[in-house]
Amino acid sequence: MDPLVLREIVVHALGFILFYLVLKRYAFKPIGRILEERRSRIEGDLGSAREKLGEAEALKTRYEKELEGIEAEARRKIQEAFSEGRRLAAEVHEEARSQARQIIEKARQNVELELEKARIRLKNEVVTLAADMAERALRTKLTAEDHERFAVDFIEDARGEE
Secondary structure, three states, X not given: OOHHHHHHHHHHHHHHHHHHHHHHHHHHHHHHHHHHHHHHXXXXXXXXXXXXXHHHHHHHHHHHXXXXXXXXXXXXXXXXXXXXXXXXXXXHHHHHHHHHHHHHHHHHHHHHHHHHHHHHHHHHHHHHHHHHHHHHHHHOOOOHHHHHHHHHHHHHHHHHHO
């Protein structure tokens, strides 16, 4: 090998080693520190992101449960309103029936009262007619046959009224 080439190789090797030592002392440590800080910051950000993702998942789960509860409450309230509507309809229906029964009963009582009044009027008219007949009979001369006929008619009329 040529000594010049060998010398050049040694000079290049010494230059490279010197360059490496300078870089190691002044560049590698600061660059390594910067890279380490960046790695730490990235890990911190990833940890924070995982934590926020966990919080978001927990919120999502909580909100889904609350939504289910709200939906169940809405269904329950709708069912209660439907049941209340049925109950009110039944009450109104029963009240109408009760009022109809009362009206019918009152009408029946009124009919009975009017019937009783009619019977009393009829009885009074029969008494008046009997008195008129008796008065006419007393004014006219009656024969025994007429007297018997009036008595029979009067008894038959009285029986017919009862």
